[in-house]
Amino acid sequence: GAGVSQSPRYKVAKRGQDVALRCDPISGHVSLFWYQQALGQGPEFLTYFQNEAQLDKSGLPSDRFFAERPEGSVSTLKIQRTQQEDSAVYLCASSFAGQGLEQYFGPGTRLTVT
Amino acid sequence: QKEVEQNSGPLSVPEGAIASLNCTYSDRVSQSFFWYRQYSGKSPELIMSIYSNGDKEDGRFTAQLNKASQYVSLLIRDSQPSDSATYLCAVNLNSGGSNYKLTFGKGTLLTVNP
Numbered sequence: 005g006a007g008v009s010q011s012p013r014y015k016v017a018k019r020g021q022d023v024a025l026r027c028d029p030i031s032g033h034v035s036l037f038w039y040q041q042a043l044g045q046g047p048e049f050l051t052y053f054q055n056e057a058q059l060d061k062s063g064l065p066s067d068r069f070f071a072e073r074p075e076g077s078v079s080t081l082k083i084q085r086t087q088q089e090d091s092a093v094y095l096c097a098s099s100f101a102g103q104g105l106e107q108y109f110g111p112g113t114r115l116t117v118t
Numbered sequence: 119q120k121e122v123e124q125n126s127g128p129l130s131v132p133e134g135a136i137a138s139l140n141c142t143y144s145d146r147v148s149q150s151f152f153w154y155r156q157y158s159g160k161s162p163e164l165i166m167s168i169y170s171n172g173d174k175e176d177g178r179f180t181a182q183l184n185k186a187s188q189y190v191s192l193l194i195r196d197s198q199p200s201d202s203a204t205y206l207c208a209v210n211l212n213s214g215g216s217n218y219k220l221t222f223g224k225g226t227l228l229t230v231n232p
Contacts (some may be wrong), residue, residue: 044224047222095161104150
């Protein structure tokens with residue numbers, strides 16, 4: 005079946021611009037996660053949704069980062085007033101259920117802030 | 119101490135050899151452990167999950183878990199050049215009851231030489 009999809013795959017933004025990154029999880033997957041991966045590092049947790057509820061946003065780096073999943077399916081990660089340090093790959097993952105089960109990653113969005 | 123630690127490598131093995139990748143984690147009550155493979159420029163791909171002490175085999179891959187030693191490893195038998203990638207260890211650390219998010223090591227770069 006179809007895996008996790010993300011769009012756009014690449015995004016170049018000028019510093020100060022707002023960006024929106026989209027994630028479409030595997031059909032039927034209740035849980036959705038956003039991670040940030042810097043070059044040469046493992047992914048780092050940003051936020052977690054179970055259906056439409058955002059249960060953990062402790063990993064969001066600042067209040068410029070905002071995520072939503074209004075209908076419990078597609079999710080959007082929004083970054084306001086982008087800064088150069090926001091340049092990274094943003095990965096979305098989904099899981100049939102949240103706790104302890106396998107997470108499957110999408111292809112990621114590579115964000116470059118110039 | 120970092121929460122999930124891996125030898126960053128690079129680890130170089132000849133084709134046909136056994137590659138051994140190691141990972142230690144900090145939280146004694148962690149329950150779920152995963153190995154992801156990440157090719158350069160691609161997103162992490164789940165290759166193994168393990169939840170109980172002992173060995174779990176899937177084709178050429180064997181995951182080994184020792185909760186008492188807080189150690190998880192991945193063995194790749196009959197290594198192929200196509201196995202050349204970064205291998206990420208991921209753990210559902212149970213700190214603060216958040217046993218849903220994955221904490222990753224920095225990854226071990228494996229090169230299999232023809």
